[in-house]
Amino acid sequence: MANKTLDITREHCPMTFVKTKIELAKLQAGDTLEVLLSEGEPLENVPRNAVEQGYNVVKVEHVEGTTHRVVIRK
Amino acid sequence: MSEQKKLSIIAFSGDFDKLTAVFTLGTGAAAVGYEVNIFFTFWGLDAIKQKKGRAFIGSNWLTRLFGFMMGGLSATPTSRFNFGGAGPKIFRSLMRKNNVATLEELVDAAKVLGINLYACEMAMHVLGLTKEDFIPEVKDVLGVASFLKLSEGGQTLFI
Numbered sequence: 001m002a003n004k005t006l007d008i009t010r011e012h013c014p015m016t017f018v019k020t021k022i023e024l025a026k027l028q029a030g031d032t033l034e035v036l037l038s039e040g041e042p043l044e045n046v047p048r049n050a051v052e053q054g055y056n057v058v059k060v061e062h063v064e065g066t067t068h069r070v071v072i073r074k
Numbered sequence: 075m076s077e078q079k080k081l082s083i084i085a086f087s088g089d090f091d092k093l094t095a096v097f098t099l100g101t102g103a104a105a106v107g108y109e110v111n112i113f114f115t116f117w118g119l120d121a122i123k124q125k126k127g128r129a130f131i132g133s134n135w136l137t138r139l140f141g142f143m144m145g146g147l148s149a150t151p152t153s154r155f156n157f158g159g160a161g162p163k164i165f166r167s168l169m170r171k172n173n174v175a176t177l178e179e180l181v182d183a184a185k186v187l188g189i190n191l192y193a194c195e196m197a198m199h200v201l202g203l204t205k206e207d208f209i210p211e212v213k214d215v216l217g218v219a220s221f222l223k224l225s226e227g228g229q230t231l232f233i
Binding site: 010011012013014015017018020021022045049052053 | 098099101102104105106107172173174175179180183186187
């Protein structure tokens with residue numbers, strides 16, 4: 001169970017990244033953030049950027065339609 | 075760990091649409107881990123004024139008049155389709171309708187993300203402004219040499 005859920009399915013660039021970054025910065029070590037996002041640019045880049053910034057991407061799964069769930073741990 | 079990537083933007087324009095590009099690129103880069111520096115000069119200084127609307131700020135009658143005519147962030151015109159000032163209102167409405175961040179939301183995000191905001195010393199003096207006329211998030215007032223030093227080793231854009 002993630003510590004917090006962030007839904008960015010209705011957001012567009014750059015707020016998809018901005019909102020994710022702000023929530024990730026609030027995590028304590030070991031906490032997880034569940035991000036609901038759309039396929040395309042958010043799905044391609046949010047997990048990749050999280051890894052580049054030193055976070056662990058625990059899970060990437062399809063939810064429904066174009067929505068996917070990414071779980072990121074600090 | 076590799077050295078942090080860096081993006082430095084010279085924000086020369088005071089146009090609503092071009093400032094939207096400045097803050098979209100800046101916040102996007104900061105959100106993916108870049109160090110971001112924005113150097114506001116000339117018309118671009120409108121984006122970082124404390125007074126968001128029109129105000130007679132300046133050191134003499136001419137610069138106070140210019141200050142009023144230029145205005146702050148909420149008075150910025152669009153570079154095209156300004157329609158006597160209606161353009162930015164139309165674009166703000168379109169942005170909200172399409173769930174795209176407005177210029178004001180992007181500026182707020184820039185503050186939260188800790189983007190480094192700088193004012194150009196020369197332009198500030200020409201327009202009769204002081205550091206106190208700018209939002210407190212403006213880190214410093216700089217000249218060209220300091221900006222070049224800050225932007226060294228990264229990518230630089232002029233907007």
